[in-house]
Amino acid sequence: MxxxxxxxxxxxxxxxxxxxxxxxxxxxxxxxxxxxxxxxxxxxxxxxxxxxxxxxxxxxxxxxxxxxxxxxxxxxxxxxxxxxxxxxxxxxxxxxxxxxxxxxxxQFDTPERGFSTRFDGPLDMRMDPEGERTAAGVVAEYSEAELHRIFGMYGEVTNARTLAAAVVQARRSQPINTIGELKKAIAACMPRGKENKYLAQVFQALRIEVNDxxxxxxxxxxxxxxxxxxxxxxxxxxxxxxxxxxxxxxxxxxxxxxxxxxxxxxxxxxxxxxxxxxxxxxxxxxxxxxxxxxxxxxxxxxxxxxxxxxxx
Structure with missing residues (x-):
């Protein structure tokens, strides 16, 4: 190869x-x-x-x-x-x-880039590592309405409103800076048996927003x-x-x-x-x-x- x-x-x-x-x-x-x-x-x-x-x-x-x-x-x-x-x-x-x-x-196989749900690493997802906006920043700073919009529009997540509310509630308790912390924060929103597909949709939404x-x-x-x-x-x-x-x-x-x-x-x-x-x-x-x-x-x-x- x-x-x-x-x-x-x-x-x-x-x-x-x-x-x-x-x-x-x-x-x-x-x-x-x-x-x-x-x-x-x-x-x-x-x-x-x-x-x-x-x-x-x-x-x-x-x-x-x-x-x-x-x-x-x-x-x-x-x-x-x-x-x-x-x-x-x-x-x-x-x-x-x-x-x-x-x-x-x-990019998927490098944990520190934060693109893959398979690893625990920083919530980054920047195509350009020198870009200012990261996935952690989106999760921390966007309003519930803004999160609802990107999860629904870019991830086509069916329960986007519930997901956005769960993220906002979780970040009040502690920062969400890693993939593991995000998974834990939204665990209750994931359809049983379809966790991987759901996470892929969430990550897609964040990645699209981070990189415009x-x-x-x-x-x-x-x-x-x-x-x-x-x-x-x-x-x-x-x-x-x-x-x-x-x-x-x-x-x-x-x-x-x-x-x-x-x-x-x-x-x-x-x-x-x-x-x-x-x-x-x-x-x-x-x-x-x-x-x-x-x-x-x-x-x-x-x-x-x-x-x-x-x-x-």
Whole structure:
């Protein structure tokens, strides 16, 4: 197993590379480098082409040094800065963009990062370790109404109101700074026999809030219409329904909510043509080898000639 695969096992690698329709002399972007699980094999297929990979995690930056070569540039930034950073590197337009929206295996498997329910560690959950907001801060400082909102909206927790009240009551007695302390505080809220799924939903909600993930995803997707050349491929893999809904709507309509806009002649104002009417999912064999592939949904679209009002 390569170092990149050991750090992060990529989900649906072959499908992602095929969807990009790679050209050896093309210019590509991986906006979620992680451990380079997708970037490394993508880079191996380039000759005179170039790959630009984004990640805001210092650990990812360290891992990226293993791939150093003239055809590769690592960009330490949030993918919401996509257009700005590519313009700064003189890298516009690009032929394909890949986004794997999952948390990297390395982040899940590092207890002190606080992403996994399997360990006891600090309630952190920052994708960027230098970011100011942590999960412990959210749990300690948010009002009951705010906690109710994020547990219901981002975690789709059925008893979000009860959960928020339990957190607020528990933190009055003592601070909730670790994963173990949070589990203890909300133990009575967990459905019997479904504790793991429930905790995953709670952690998802906190992680999304800590990293402002939904807003960042929308900002990045809107910029893909600006950075991809006509004919360029947009390849996005999501892991929960909130992300997948945004990706699906954007590819189909060029927007996240409402119906597709049309001109006076009824022509759709859509910068993309969807190539996957149904999302591609991992095979049973891959799921058996990598449980994180179970919830993955891969969607692919191609940039059309249409230039929207936000096109630069």
């Amino acid at each position: 390569s170092s990149a695969a050991a750090y992060h096992r990529p989900v649906m690698l072959a499908q992602c590379l095929e969807a990009l329709e790679l050209c050896p002399d093309g210019r590509y972007v991986d906006v979620t480098f992680g451990g380079g699980g997708h970037s490394a094999p993508l880079l191996d297929q380039l000759t005179t082409g170039h790959l630009y990979s984004f990640d805001q995690d210092a650990d990812a930056e360290q891992e990226a040094r293993r791939l150093e070569r003239p055809q590769f540039t690592f960009i330490r930034a949030n993918f919401r800065d996509l257009h700005q950073e590519l313009a700064r590197h003189g890298a516009l337009p690009v032929d394909g963009l890949l986004a794997d929206l999952g948390v990297s295996s390395h 993930e939904m807003a960042a995803l929308q900002e990045m997707l809107l910029q893909t219409a600006e950075v991809l050349r006509p004919g360029g491929r947009l390849v996005v893999m999501s892991y929960h329904s909130l992300e997948d809904r945004l990706v699906k709507n954007f590819m189909a309509k060029g927007k996240f909510f409402g119906e597709v806009e049309t001109d006076l002649f009824g022509h759709a104002h859509n910068p993309f043509e969807v190539l996957t009417r149904k999302p591609v999912e991992a095979s049973a064999e891959e799921v058996a080898e990598n449980s994180r592939a179970r919830s993955a949904k891969l969607r692919v679209a191609v940039r059309t000639e249409f230039k929207g009002k936000n096109q630069r």
